[in-house]
Amino acid sequence: MPHHPVKKTIIRRPTAHTSTPLADLPPLLGRIYSARKLDDPKQLDRSLNQLPPPWLLTGMEAMAERLARAIARQESLLVVADYDADGATACAVAVRGLKALGLERVSYLVPNRFEYGYGLTPEIVALAAPRRPDILLTVDNGISALEGAEAAQAQGMELLITDHHTPGAELPAAAAIVNPNLPGDAFPSRCLAGVGVMFYVLMALRQRLRETGHFTRSGRPEPNLAQLLDLVALGTVADVVPLDHVNRILIHQGLRRIGSGQASPGILALLEVAGRKPKQITAADLGFSVGPRLNAAGRLDDMSLGIECLLTDHPTTALDMAARLDRMNKERRELEDQMKQEALAYLDALDVPLGDKAAICLYDAAWHQGVIGLVASRVKDLANRPVVVFASAGDDLAKGSVRSIPGIHIRDLLSDINTQNPGLIRQFGGHAMAAGLSLGLEDLPRFMALFEQEAGRRLDRADLEHAVHSDGSLEPHELDLAMAEQLRQAGPWGHGFPEPLFDGEFEIAQRRVLGDKHLKLVLRPVGGGREIDAIAFGLADPGAWLDCRTLRAAYRLDVNEFRDHRIAQLRIEYMESGDD
Structure with missing residues (x-):
């Protein structure tokens, strides 16, 4: 028998039973939000006017002033990005946003992880030097780049750092640093992703430019930075940061733009090759379908392809790049499966x-x-x-x-x-x-x-302990499409704000193996109720369940769409036989 455990314990999340300001919600949603310690109705407001002001971030005044000066002087700025999805989207937000605000000479550099490793190292500064930028702007990195900062200073480059990683005891020498995790920072969220930090920098910069009359003098229209929220949503979800109120607003607004067809051509192309429809897009789709395809470039080759996909405004070019990223992702999955099996063999030994x-x-x-x-x-x-x-x-x-x-x-x-x-x-x-x-x-x-x-x-x-945390059971009449749609709209769900998970006992009416890893089921609640479709993905031995008559399952109530037909479906996360 393998050493790795498979038996888990289903534990129901505690909920408050006293009356709360959420009492006007449907009881199930009130129970779910209560279990996530959400008891203020304002936290359900996902409008942009609920975002805290950017000036609460330490260093934002200096950052906005320096970037405004760079626009006035038309200096050259080089964005130094990270090679994951957060870094790629942060880079695209920086390049698109700064150009829209009036900085014409903006370019980027992303380290190849296999040649240079992570972040602003002296080697990356040396790579940037021939371009002779006036400013180096880091996105999703830089907070630990002590040697890189010294190298930039020696080359006469001014350094601006935007990051969200935990800082060390010593900070790099930079003209400005914006990071919500700096000691004593007054910003109410410590959970912004790198792309969220960069988006906040652009909001502050736009306000500063507005106050100084930049748009009036230049005749340049003031850009709608909300056009970047599809990128912000993708990077935030893909980086698996906790979904506090600020991040839920950013993701919700980004999903709305994607759903209305207003996303960048790159994101629309990545959705197309992933077989996802923009109108039905969820945070989970960004995390499990779009993010991995974007990340594949940085994992196997060079993230420049992913960044270029996010920067292009030409749908045909974007689709070609997305197809290349999709092929890389298939190769990544094969490598991952092989390495995972080898890792499990090590555990067995x-x-x-x-x-x-x-x-x-x-x-x-x-x-x-x-x-x-x-x-x-x-x-x-x-x-x-x-x-x-x-x-x-x-x-x-x-x-x-x-x-x-x-x-x-x-x-x-x-x-x-x-x-x-x-x-x-x-x-x-x-x-x-x-x-x-x-x-x-x-x-x-x-x-x-x-x-x-x-x-x-x-x-x-x-x-x-191996635990599965459940939001309790659903009544048979709640296992329908209307409830599944309501739960989907109640998000966005993700890390730190988990998608509702329920548990219950079911009789198995039908079962069949799909591929060699998945199990398709038709279930009936024990004690009565209508039958409902269910699916369990990624089982080690789906055939072992073919003789099972009853089971206890931890599941998500999901929407399954096939050829424009939508039905409720249980997506099983864990199950155990009820026949014993």
């Missing part, structure tokens, strides 16, 4: 039960650097442990991607290891739930032991 380990550390010299983060995420979901997966990066260097579980801030863990063991980690950075690092191959065994030790010190057994 452990000399101690997985239940005795507080964390999992895996390394294979043949693994692909661009895919290790996805493998770490898959293993983390399966084992419910913090996971770090390493690949060889050449020159006796290992690069790792880390994924965590609730209860452990993974960047803080890496920071503590780094403080207590100077020189062990060459470079690291990230968030509470995801991080990256590099170290020497010879130091891998030592790091792995320290990683598991530190994880064990922070976690208790309750953190490691």
Whole structure:
């Protein structure tokens, strides 16, 4: 038997039973919002006028002043981007937005992850130097670029940093830094993605330009920055940041633009190759269909293709680029499947039960650097442990991607290891739930032991229990299309604001295997009710369920559309036989 667990416990989320300001909502929605600690009706308002002002962000005054001066002088600005979907969308927002506001000489540079690694390094500054920009503007990176900032200063480039990653004890030398996670920052959200930070910079800059009469003097029309919200929504969802009120507004507004056909040609093309219709688009579609295709460029090759897809205004060009990204994504999936199976084989070969380990550390010299983060995420979901997966990066260097579980801030863990063991980690950075690092191959065994030790010190057994958190049961009459549509419109759902998940017991009326990993079912609630379609994706052995008569399932009430026919469907996230 494999060491990795499959049995989970379905735990129902607690809800407040006292009257709340949400009492006027349908009872089910009130219950769901209450379980997510949302008790202020204002948090249900997803209009743009509910966004907090940009000036609450530390450094915004200096940032807006410097960019306004750059427009007045028509200076040259080079955007230094990151190679993931957040970085790509932030780059596209920066280039499109700054040009719309009047800065004509704007270009970008995105590091190739395999040649230069992450962020504004001295090597990237050297790559930028021949272009002779007056300003380097980082998006989704830069907060830890101490050496890169020094190199930029030596080259006579002024540095502006927009980022959202957790800062270290020392900040880079820059003319302005905007990051909601700076110590003492007054902005009410710490959860903005890199693209959200850049969008806020543009809002502040537009206001400053309006106040100084720029649009009147230049005769340039004041741009509608809401036209960029499709990009903001995509990057925010793809970066899996918590969906607090600010992020829910940004995503909701972006989804509205996409649904009305007002998205950029690149996003519309990515939706087309993914087989998704803009009118029915959800946050989950951005996260699971569009984001991976955009990310494929940065994982396997060069994110420039993804950025160009987001920057082009020509639908035919965008569709050609999206098709290339789709082919890359297919290759990425094949690599990921292979590496995941190899990772699981390593778990099966452990000399101690997985239940005795507080964390999992895996390394294979043949693994692909661009895919290790996805493998770490898959293993983390399966084992419910913090996971770090390493690949060889050449020159006796290992690069790792880390994924965590609730209860452990993974960047803080890496920071503590780094403080207590100077020189062990060459470079690291990230968030509470995801991080990256590099170290020497010879130091891998030592790091792995320290990683598991530190994880064990922070976690208790309750953190490691395999749990599925449910919003309770649905009555048979609630299992219909109207309720599914209502739940879809009540989002956007995502990390930190999870899509409603329910549990119940069902009789199996029909079942059949789709492909070799999926199970199509027709279910009937135990105790009576109408039959409803259901589907379970990605099963290890779907055929094992063909003789099952009843089951208990944790499921999402979804909308299935086929040839313009829409029906309610249960999307099963976890199930166990009820025959025992």
